[in-house]
Amino acid sequence: MREISIPPYAPMLMESTRALGYSLEAAIADILDNSITAKATNISIKFIPFGEPYLSILDNGKGMNSVEITDAMRYGSGNPLETRDLDDLGRFGLGLKTASLSQSRKLTVISLKNGKLSGRSWDLDHVIKSGKWSLLVLDKKDMLKFPQIELLQLQSSGTLVILQNLDRVGNGESDFEAAFSEKMDRVREHLSLVFHRYISGESGLKSIKMNINNEPLAPHDPFLINKSTQIMDDEKISIGDHLILVKPYILPHISKMTDAEIKMLGGKDGLTKQQGFYVYRNKRLLIWGSWFRLIRKDELSKLARVRVDIPNTLDHLWAIDIRKSTATPPEIVRKNLSRIVGQITEGSKRTWTFRGKKETDDSIVHLWTRLKTREGILYDINRDHPLVEMLKEKLDLKDHKFLHQLLKMIEMNIPLNSLYIDLTNDEKFKNNELYELTDDIKELAELLLENCKNPEERQRFFDKIESTPPFSQFPGKIVKYLKEVNHA
Numbered sequence: 255m256r257e258i259s260i261p262p263y264a265p266m267l268m269e270s271t272r273a274l275g276y277s278l279e280a281a282i283a284d285i286l287d288n289s290i291t292a293k294a295t296n297i298s299i300k301f302i303p304f305g306e307p308y309l310s311i312l313d314n315g316k317g318m319n320s321v322e323i324t325d326a327m328r329y330g331s332g333n334p335l336e337t338r339d340l341d342d343l344g345r346f347g348l349g350l351k352t353a354s355l356s357q358s359r360k361l362t363v364i365s366l367k368n369g370k371l372s373g374r375s376w377d378l379d380h381v382i383k384s385g386k387w388s389l390l391v392l393d394k395k396d397m398l399k400f401p402q403i404e405l406l407q408l409q410s411s412g413t414l415v416i417l418q419n420l421d422r423v424g425n426g427e428s429d430f431e432a433a434f435s436e437k438m439d440r441v442r443e444h445l446s447l448v449f450h451r452y453i454s455g456e457s458g459l460k461s462i463k464m465n466i467n468n469e470p471l472a473p474h475d476p477f478l479i480n481k482s483t484q485i486m487d488d489e490k491i492s493i494g495d496h497l498i499l500v501k502p503y504i505l506p507h508i509s510k511m512t513d514a515e516i517k518m519l520g521g522k523d524g525l526t527k528q529q530g531f532y533v534y535r536n537k538r539l540l541i542w543g544s545w546f547r548l549i550r551k552d553e554l555s556k557l558a559r560v561r562v563d564i565p566n567t568l569d570h571l572w573a574i575d576i577r578k579s580t581a582t583p584p585e586i587v588r589k590n591l592s593r594i595v596g597q598i599t600e601g602s603k604r605t606w607t608f609r610g611k612k613e614t615d616d617s618i619v620h621l622w623t624r625l626k627t628r629e630g631i632l633y634d635i636n637r638d639h640p641l642v643e644m645l646k647e648k649l650d651l652k653d654h655k656f657l658h659q660l661l662k663m664i665e666m667n668i669p670l671n672s673l674y675i676d677l678t679n680d681e682k683f684k685n686n687e688l689y690e691l692t693d694d695i696k697e698l699a700e701l702l703l704e705n706c707k708n709p710e711e712r713q714r715f716f717d718k719i720e721s722t723p724p725f726s727q728f729p730g731k732i733v734k735y736l737k738e739v740n741h742a
Contacts, residue, residue, distance in 0.1 A: 261387075263385070264384075264387045264388070265378075265381055265382045268381055269378070271329075272352075272355055273356075274352055276352070276353055276356035278357055278423060278437045278441060279443075279444035280444070281354065282299065282309075282353075282445065283444060284353035285349070285350060285353055286311065286464075287538065288326075288413075289311065289313035289413070290452060290462065291315075292315025292317070293316055294313035294314050295314060295461070295463065296464075297311065297462060298312045298313075300312070300402060300466075301434065301438050303431040304431050306418070307423075307434065308418045309417045309423075310401060310402045310414060310415065312405055312406060312413075312414045313412050314409050314410075316411055317412055317413055318365040318372060320372045322365075322367075323372045324374060324391075326350060326363065327374045327389055329348060329387075330348060350363070350415075354415065354417055355376065357420060358418055358420045359377070359379060359418075359419035360377045360378065360379075360417070361417060362374070362376075362415070363375070363413065363414070363415050364392070364400060364403060364416075365413040366406055366409060366411050371397055371406075374389055374391060402414055423437065438466060442466055442469075445464060445471055446471050446472060447474040447476060447539060448538065448539045449462070449464065449471075449473075449538065451537045452538070453472070454475070456537075459537060476519060476539075476542065476559060477503040477559055478511070478515060481510065481511070481515075482503045482504060482506060484502065484504075485597070485598070486502045486597055489502075489594060491586070493571065496567050498562065498587060499562070500590070501561040501563075502558070502561075503558075503560070503561065504557050504559075505557040507557070525556045525557070526556045528543045528559075529543065529551055529555055529559060530543050531544055531545065531546060532562065533564060533572075534562065534564070536566055537563065540574065540581055541580060541581050545595065546591065560591075560594065560595075562583075571587075619638075620636055620639070621639050621641070621723060633668060635661045635664065637661070641702070644705045645657060648705075691732065691735065695732070696732075696735060699719065699725060699735070700739070702719070703736055716733050719732060719733065719736075
């Protein structure tokens with residue numbers, strides 16, 4: 255038996271790996287992984303959508319020499335089975351090449367280390383022409399022609415990545431400039447989320463400054479930690495000598511969030527789609543918004559989010575793909591997560607239905623009653639509510655029928671479809687947001703009190719009013735006010 259070497263045909267393989275499914279934002283995030291692994295503390299992204307369009311990424315990391323940069327440009331420059339440094343964000347040794355060339359036909363990397371520039375370039379058109387793995391080695395004269403090179407030269411070390419011939423960025427678009435700019439807006443949102451722990455410089459991490467066209471990126475914390483609650487202690491799952499850390503959060507009720515926070519947390523898909531596990535590998539967000547089929551997503555669990563931190567030593571068990579965009583927890587982890595999921599989603603339901611409890615609490619006199627029938631759920635106006643009773647007493651008997659028909663008409667015309675759409679779109683409801691004792695509420699209370707015919711009725715009224723919405727939202731205050739103005 256003998257062996258022969260059959261290296262893949264370069265043009266075919268390089269063109270094929272362009273179809274791995276990278277979006278522009280995922281591709282740039284993959285490139286930034288290299289900058290972070292190289293200990294960069296400042297990363298500048300530049301894009302020019304007109305003239306000769308290009309996209310560049312400049313970092314101030316440790317840089318590479320001639321040998322290192324050649325190895326970095328090799329397809330499969332790292333063995334995924336080898337033990338990596340604990341802070342290494344790489345996986346297969348493919349990310350820089352596959353991510354960059356998924357969006358462009360020319361990738362150039364220029365690096366500065368120990369005062370010396372080294373440059374290499376993959377040009378797909380040149381590879382097709384040569385039919386070989388023809389990596390271009392750049393001399394100083396070549397390198398000085400590239401955009402942003404003067405900024406690299408001002409640093410003590412660092413690396414510059416330039417993408418040119420951006421054929422996939424504007425593919426199928428009639429207005430390349432507009433399409434490129436719009437996609438870069440998505441890149442900004444994506445990076446702000448994926449690297450939010452690095453940008454914020456949380457405990458144990460050195461803060462990394464990132465900008466796009468000189469506009470700094472702000473961290474997008476998907477847990478809104480300053481406002482959220484943690485209803486469970488942190489969990490630790492052991493797999494051999496390795497630890498997985500699990501930290502559950504419940505977002506605040508939507509009425510407690512600003513519009514900007516709702517937009518940041520929900521994105522274009524809304525809070526319901528973004529609920530679930532947020533899996534971090536070395537504190538870099540990999541995947542999010544999934545319950546790994548342990549439960550289904552619904553409106554009541556939309557405030558539940560669980561942070562899961564995994565080390566890069568467990569990559570093989572999580573089946574992380576080349577793009578670092580999919581992962582599947584191993585069985586031992588799924589069993590532990592399944593137990594946590596039930597508790598965390600129940601906490602979300604309690605937070606989301608906080609106001610709903612008032613609609614089912616028997617100690618409160620509700621204006622609306624909820625009935626479950628064989629045909630479905632029925633909402634009725636409570637005919638025994640003090641306001642309805644007061645109105646009946648002020649009407650003649652012949653007008654009672656009119657009142658009954660009016661109430662039935664209101665019940666039959668609840669805008670259920672609009673309410674459902676607003677709820678699923680994370681809209682705030684202003685109807686029941688009462689934060690202070692307004693003049694309208696005071697006037698309504700006085701009208702009810704005037705309807706009392708004797709001291710006994712007045713006392714029963716005082717006993718009952720604080721269990722009747724909207725007065726029940728101001729315990730103590732409403733009775734005190736009425737007694738003061740009426741000297742009761």
